Amino acid sequence: KGPRAGNDEGDRLRDAGRHEEAANSYRRALARAEQLKRSSTEDAAYAQESARSHFGLGYLLDQNGARAEGLEEQRRAIELFESAESRLSLSPQPRAGIALGYFSLANKFVGQKRLNQAEAAYRASIHLYEKLCAEYSTNASYQRARAATEQLALLLTATDRSREAVEMYRELLQIETRNAGTLN
Helix, strand or coil: CCCHHHHHHHHHHHHCCCHHHHHHHHHHHHHHHHHHHHHCCCHHHHHHHHHHHHHHHHHHHHHCCCHHHHHHHHHHHHHHHHHHHHHCCCCHHHHHHHHHHHHHHHHHHHHCCCHHHHHHHHHHHHHHHHHHHHHCCCCHHHHHHHHHHHHHHHHHHHCCCHHHHHHHHHHHHHHCCCCHHHHC
């Protein structure tokens, strides 16, 4: 299954509260992704997995009191996502993976009350999904920009930026006229 299997295992262990085992799993996944990245011409895809590992590890470190180390791991994850994005400009599926990665980062930042970082990650996700939607308008999986836009609008509302949120909701209503969440 490649390096992703280690990240999935890390996610499951983290969710089960087994943080030390999860951190070790993320470290193993990171080592595999780095090794594969060095030996493959498809290194951008492995950079995505490295980013997932860095972010998972960073999240755990932050939650366990090693905030500076956790922030550094998360900074590295964002750097890897940005690097992978620039190398995948012609291929839609990996770009969708990066957009989803930004969306996931944003949701985790919200959980950590790091709202500025969450906003930046939501905006990066929306930007990539909008590009994919413009290029591949018939592919429904690229329509996730709506979910990221809705989450960003919620974040803006929660941070007393309701005018910006209203504009985002108006954009959503032009696209998504039947979605109950958007209508609410």
